[in-house]
Amino acid sequence: NLFATRAETRIHWIFDELNKEIDLTTKEVFLIDRAKTPWCATQQEADELWRKRLKFELLQDMLNKKTLEEAKKTVRKRYERMLKNLDDIESNELSEWFLSTITRLYDPHSTYFSATTFEDFGIQMRLQLVGIGALLGLEDDYCVIKEIIAGGPADLSKQLHPNDKILYVGQEEVEPVEVIGMKLRKIVDMIRGQKNTHIKLIIQPADASDPSIRKEILLTRDVITLDSA
Secondary structure (H helix, E strand, C coil), X not given: CHHHHHHHHHHXXXXXXXXXXXXXXXXXXXXXXXXXXXXXXXXXXXXXXXXXXXXHHHXXXXXXXXXXXXXXHHHHHHHHHHHHHHHHCCHHHHHHHHHHHXXXXXXXXXXXXXXXXXXHHHHHHHCEEEECCEEEEEECCEEEEEEECCCCHHHHHCCCCXXXXXXXXXXXXXXXXXXXXXXXXXXXXXXXXXCCCEEEEEEECCCCCCCCCCEEEEEECEEEECXXX
């Protein structure tokens, strides 16, 4: 709770700084690797460190041919995502981190599995899962199909393709739920399920000429065999 409070406070401080005029003419130094550097002793020292770090991040983006205003928008989005990820942390994840730390104190090869981690571990051992056969990722809060697994429902339907964006996920006859901005793990859990059950997806096709185009797809979940290579 203390970490979350401190992180939220600092991120909102960053938002305020991004609204100010930033002087890029002053010659300053920012140390990237602070592993062996003492912690800041005062709030003023911490603010000064973060001011330089923020300036460093902006300059990095500007070196990629962005204007200062464009760089500010990019950095702001970065910290908005960090704030959202902080809100997405669940109690079972905290338990897993804490208990895994305890177990590793006694044995570096032991760890604690939450229910979701145990499920993923079982999938890795069996090389099988029940789903639609698509590898997913997040891009700017959108769930994007990264890869279609050969022989799975997504592949056989010929309706899903790499870079398609999944906007809504529906179960059987239930109204689809919007997944924009949702944690990837939650989206994956919604798409996985029992064999021969139906799932409805509303997507934005990657090849659509108009970004407002939507396509509704109905798939039947099946066993997906993963490549062991």
